[in-house]
Amino acid sequence: MFNFGRGAVLAGLLSGLAMPALAADLPEPPVVEAPQPAAPVYEEADYGGWYIRGDLGYRKSTMRGADYILYGAPGIVGHFDSHELKGGFSIGGGVGYQVTKYFRTDVTLDYWSKTKFNGSTSGFCGTGLPCTSSDTSSYSALLLLANAYVDIGTWHGITPYVGAGIGGANLKWNSLINKDPDGEFEHEGKSSWRFAYALMAGASYCLTDNAKLDVGYRFSHINGGPMFGYKVGGGPGFDTGINSHEVRAGLRYQFGRSDCAPPPPVYVPEPEPVYTK
Template identity: 65%
Template sequence: MFKAARMAMFAALFAGVAGPALAADLAEPQPVEQAPPPIVEAQPVNVGGWYIRGDIDYHWSRFGGGDYTTYSATPPQIQGSFATGSLKGAFSAGAGIGYQIDDHFRTDLTGDYLFSSNFHGSTSGFCNTPAPNTPCVSSDTSSYSALLLLANAYVDIGTWHGITPYVGAGIGGAWVKWDTLHNSDADGDFFHQGGKGWRFAYALMAGASYCLTDRVKLDVGYRYSHINGGKMFEYASDSNVGPGYDRGINVHEVRGGLRYQFGGQSDCAPPPEPYVPEPEPIYTK
């Protein structure tokens, strides 16, 4: 009996000492590893919006040849062609409005005024000095100017360090105006009123733009334009020659200008910083 009482007393003492210790061990929180914050990928830049442009250039025009009619008292009339013909270089200036569809495609409408380019050519025929039907060569001078209107489309290949190379094409029309043609030969000086009118035109271009600011780009490139043939000069009764028609003009341009983008996100703007949310606090009991 005393033995059972001693065992019960030892059990009670053990429970009184070990119980709080075990309770303390159970109450101590386990370490919790903090979850890393989720990484949010930077969204791609949404390039787009309207832009305006202004350009200047220096161009070289190539005369494609010309034909004319010399009238005689009896048919058939004599068809002639320019033996030589060349055009000097000149400046032009233009402006346009366009829309950046995305980071690879854009379109614009442009108008360029091509300032006067001097023409010098020659023709071979017959003069009445010193005798009728004497072979002679004439000297011909004039100049032309044009207003070139084009609807253009471009492919921006990509942007590296702010530089974006591109290729493009355009289609439209040109208002061409020839000045008075001065024809001089052994028989004297003759003057033909210059021709004018609208013609079909198209263009091919290549170049690159460079980001000056987040909205302004410097655009430098080359453009080839072809203007269809049309009337070059009118009939002149004192020489019985005319009208004359040129066969077309090829224009090679070295261009430079600025583009300013209004709406949308410009590809010149720095990409947005990735958003990383702050981790939520973790509470333990």
């Protein structure tokens, strides 16, 4: 009994000492590395939103020509021998919508300040001899356009664009003063609504996250229409259309998100290690 008991105790001690050694030799469960996360993803921002604009400009206009009826009799037409329009300023505003990052539309209303007109006509004076008269007048206009633009892209905060507009103009001629050896005669000026269109190109620059400086060029065409009425054997008169070349600068302010603001990053969380059983 004594020998058996001693053997059992000794066996238990030996097994207890051997267990840690055996456990140390067992392999640990492998760690399965999760896939490495992709680089932070920046979602395409929604740049749609309303904006308002204000513009100042300087323009140089040209006339395609000017005609008038002689002696008040339809069918007998005279032509201005010369005609010239001076420069003028414009001021305007509008409201628009940024449809996508690359396309926007707006409606603009511009006032064209008074532009002087100088011309000359030739004919016969009261003596029956040929004579030349000098003619002076001026016009102003309201230009209403619906416009569409393509923003080509943005580099270092600068966005070049091209655009086109269509609409109408209310063109108002002041009285035409006709001077010749017979005296001075005043022909009442006329006003009318006419078809108009425009072509634009320029670039905008981000001043803040919502405000942009807009600098560009605009070509505008206004159809011909009545110019002045009948007076002392001459008139009425008609201009055959006005072209305008304009340099403009203004500000645009967009409500909501603008492409001037950096897109918010979408952060991907670091994955936790996964252990197999």
